[in-house]
Amino acid sequence: EDQVTQSPEALRLQEGESSSLNCSYTVSGLRGLFWYRQDPGKGPEFLFTLYSAGEEKEKERLKATLTKKESFLHITAPKPEDSATYLCALSGTASKLTFGTGTRLQVTL
Amino acid sequence: DAEITQSPRHKITETGRQVTLACHQTWNHNNMFWYRQDLGHGLRLIHYSYGVQDTNKGEVSDGYSVSRSNTEDLPLTLESAASSQTSVYFCASSERIEEDEQFFGPGTRLTVL
Numbered sequence: 191e192d193q194v195t196q197s198p199e200a201l202r203l204q205e206g207e208s209s210s211l212n213c214s215y216t217v218s219g220l221r222g223l224f225w226y227r228q229d230p231g232k233g234p235e236f237l238f239t240l241y242s243a244g245e246e247k248e249k250e251r252l253k254a255t256l257t258k259k260e261s262f263l264h265i266t267a268p269k270p271e272d273s274a275t276y277l278c279a280l281s282g283t284a285s286k287l288t289f290g291t292g293t294r295l296q297v298t299l
Numbered sequence: 300d301a302e303i304t305q306s307p308r309h310k311i312t313e314t315g316r317q318v319t320l321a322c323h324q325t326w327n328h329n330n331m332f333w334y335r336q337d338l339g340h341g342l343r344l345i346h347y348s349y350g351v352q353d354t355n356k357g358e359v360s361d362g363y364s365v366s367r368s369n370t371e372d373l374p375l376t377l378e379s380a381a382s383s384q385t386s387v388y389f390c391a392s393s394e395r396i397e398e399d400e401q402f403f404g405p406g407t408r409l410t411v412l
Contacts, residue, residue, distance in 0.1 A: 194341075224400060233389050233403030234342070277341070286357065287332075287401065289342040 192217045192282040196290035203268055203297050211263040211293045213278030223261050224287065225254050226277040234277055237263075268297045301326040305390050305404040313412055318377040320407050322390030330393045331373040332401060333357075333365065335386040342389065348373055380411045 193216045203209055215223070222241055226234035238247045240256040247254050251272060253264045263276055275292040282288070303324040312318050324331065333345040344357030346365040354365050362384060364376045377384055387408050391401040 226403075231406070233391075233405050236400040236402065239400055279342075286344055286347065287342075289334075291339060291341040 192280060192288040194278055194280055194288050194290035196276075196278050196293050198293060199291070200294040201296070203265075203295070205269055205297055205299050206267045208264070208266045208268070210265070211276055211295070213261040213263070213290055214259060215261070215278075215280050216259075217280055217282035217288075219283040221281040221283075223256055224279040224281070225252075225261070225263055226279065228275045228277055228292070237276075265295070268295075270297050270299060273297045303390060303392055303402055303404040305388075305407050307407060308405065309408050311410045311412065312380050314380060314382060316380050318380050318409065320375045320377075320388055320390075320409070322373050322375065322404060323371055324390075324392045324402075324404075325371065326392055326394070326402060327370060328392035328394050328402075329370065330395070330399075330401075331367070332391040332393075333363070333373065333375045334389045334391065335359065335384075336389060336406075337386050345375065345388075346373075377409075380409075382411050385409060385411045 195214045197212045222239050225237040228234045238254040243258045251266050255262045273296050275294045277292045279287045279289040306321045329350045332347040334342040343359045348367040389406050390404040393399040393401045
């Protein structure tokens with residue numbers, strides 16, 4: 191059974207304080223590892239897809255990396271507008287997305 | 300611009316009533332999905348469809364049904380609403396199945412009293 195575990199559950203950073211969010215997973219055959227951002231009261235918004243270990247993708251202050259067991263979402267010099275819940279999901283042999291419970295990020299001034 | 304919409308955005312109903320949540324997408328995607336989101340559980344798949352006349356059960360399908368009569372719409376029906384179905388419901392669509400990102404609607408908050 192595909193499983194996704196995200197940590198920490200919540201993270202509070204000061205503006206400019208870089209950190210990483212973790213997504214550990216077990217899957218029999220990885221087709222894709224997805225990162226989404228979700229703002230309160232809204233649907234998830236797609237950020238990245240990673241397909242194989244060693245792959246990295248960047249978008250503004252965010253960089254996603256992938257190993258055979260984990261994915262990290264690195265946030266460099268975050269701003270208050272980066273505050274959101276970040277969701278990790280994977281697509282495996284079941285051909286459906288399995289989501290983690292998310293990391294709630296708060297960035298303060 | 301293409302989009303995915305859900306209606307209503309908020310719904311309060313009583314136990315035992317039938318409820319239908321609408322989902323409409325203009326992406327022309329074949330694949331559509333319904334999820335529910337609850338604290339501590341993340342997003343869980345209820346039903347999904349890979350095209351017109353195709354429907355499949357997800358991990359939490361009991362008490363729910365869907366039908367797909369055209370590409371754009373996938374309505375979700377709660378046959379007899381229960382308090383355990385109080386949740387936020389999201390509809391999503393994608394172009395391909397396994398490897399494509401899914402585009403999500405804004406969600407419907409359903410309360411069953």
